[in-house]
Amino acid sequence: MTWVITSLCRDKVDMACVEVCPVDCIVKRTDESAEWPNQLYIDPDECISCGVCEPECPWEAIFEDEQVPEIFQPDVALNAKIIDERDEFEVPERDDDVDVPSPDDVEANKAKWGYAG
Secondary structure, eight states: OOEEEOGGGTTTOOOHHHHHOTTOOEEEESSOBTTBOSSEEEOTTTOOOOOOSGGGOTTOOEEEGGGOOGGGHHHHHHHHGGGGGGGGEEOOOOOTTOOOOOHHHHHHHHHHTTOOO
16 A cells, blocks of 8 residues: 545645655656646655655645545556656755645635545
């Protein structure tokens, strides 16, 4: 079992999860690509399924692969595709001035993606 970062991270990219990952399996695309939205991804081959990333995500965007809500199922395959393009991803560094979202921000983001969670 591994973890998946869903579209709830798209254009949010807080990176609190990156800081706690013990194996550096949370990555970001190194260049812009329409195929790869601006978000973080979990490399399923590197993930040790420890789960420390999930509670750190202020956007509530991380799920166990078997628990990913139906609306975010395409994100499971997108995270898995990293295996074929590993050279295009790297572990990002978090900026010091990241704003933590309010509960209202989190709920608005979920509503944007059609997730009642």
